Amino acid sequence: xxxxxxxxxxxxxxxxxxxxxxxxxxxxxxxxxxxxxxxxxxxxxxxxxxxxxxxxxxxxxxxxxxxxxxxxxxxxxxxxxxxxxxxxxxxxxxxxxxxxxxxxxxxxxxxxxxxxxxxxxxxxxxxxxxxxxxxxxxxxxxxxxxxxxxxxxxxxxxxxxxxxxxxxxxxxxxxxxxxxxxxxxxxxxxxxxxxxxxxxxxxxxxxxxxxxxxxxxxxx
Numbered sequence: 001x002x003x004x005x006x007x008x009x010x011x012x013x014x015x016x017x018x019x020x021x022x023x024x025x026x027x028x029x030x031x032x033x034x035x036x037x038x039x040x041x042x043x044x045x046x047x048x049x050x051x052x053x054x055x056x057x058x059x060x061x062x063x064x065x066x067x068x069x070x071x072x073x074x075x076x077x078x079x080x081x082x083x084x085x086x087x088x089x090x091x092x093x094x095x096x097x098x099x100x101x102x103x104x105x106x107x108x109x110x111x112x113x114x115x116x117x118x119x120x121x122x123x124x125x126x127x128x129x130x131x132x133x134x135x136x137x138x139x140x141x142x143x144x145x146x147x148x149x150x151x152x153x154x155x156x157x158x159x160x161x162x163x164x165x166x167x168x169x170x171x172x173x174x175x176x177x178x179x180x181x182x183x184x185x186x187x188x189x190x191x192x193x194x195x196x197x198x199x200x201x202x203x204x205x206x207x208x209x210x211x212x213x214x215x216x217x218x219x220x
Contacts, residue, residue, distance in 0.1 A: 021122030022048070022057045023075060025104060026064020028130060028142040029118050032216050035110040037065045038087055043094035046101035048122070061104060062089055070126055099131070116214075133214060136187040137178040142216065144173055144191040149204065150212040153179045153186040157209060161188060164204065170194045185211070195219060 030037055040062070048057050056076065063078035066085065074081060082089060094105040100121035108116045119132040130138050133148055140146045147165075151157045158177065165172060171193040179186035195217060205213045 019056050019060045019075075020070040020126035021102065021124070021128050022052075022060035022104070023064040023068060023070045023072075024126060024128050024142060025118075025120030025122060025130070026061045026106075027067065027069060028064075028128070028216060029106055029108060029116065029120065030065050030067050032118065032133070032148075032214055033108060033110045033114060033116050034215070035112050035114055036085070036087070037108050038111045039109040040065055040087065040089040041092070041107040042089060043092045043105040043107075045094040045096045045099055045103040045105065048102050048104055049093050058091055061106070062087075065089075065106075065108070100129070103131070133187070134212070136180070136185065137176075138187070138189050139176060140174075140189055140191055140216070143218075144193065145195050145218050146216040147188075147190045147192065147196055147201075148214040148216075149188045149190075149210060150214075151186055151188070152209040152211065153181075153183050154209050157186075157207075158188060160207060161190065161204065164200055165190070165192065165196070168197055168200055170196055 042061055044052055052058060059076055059078045062082050063072060063075040066078060066081060068075060096103055096105065096119065102122040103119060105119050117134050118130055121129045121131050123129060128142055130140050130142060132138055138148060149161055172190050173193050174191040176189040196215060201213055201215055204210055
């Protein structure tokens, strides 16, 4: 445990869950896009929906999508900054099943046409969980470089990915595997101790049976 686990995060308030956590969800989503967000449909759920206005949750989520972090003094001005940057956004309510009370569904479009859909959960103390990416389970914290691979549920894909990481001296901190059905769509989520080289990500994208590669880098 470090001192920040006791005193809480450095942030623009008022709430570590509804403000700082919301900024971090938006920030992680922006990094997953790997390009500027030009359009965002932001659907709030639970306490985010019920009390978010009083805690600045909407401003915080937009700020994160702009690349701001929880201690950025510009968070209250995020709507105006988004307009200046040409990012359009809208808010609504989400219908989520068995979701955390502080949850948001974001449907995003990037400047080069990339699309991303995530469900983020704010756990308190600015800790978050990215529960879903593009409709499939993910469950990662945003604290480590994270590789998300959507693939066909076939033998060999996990070995291909882990062998590549071993070859690049990248240590796997956590590994999670999910699938919709046997032989259908699957996803692997790997939190790593080191950053993954860009050329290795491109190599993965071209493997037969790999449908999509998404990467979250901790490099600012």
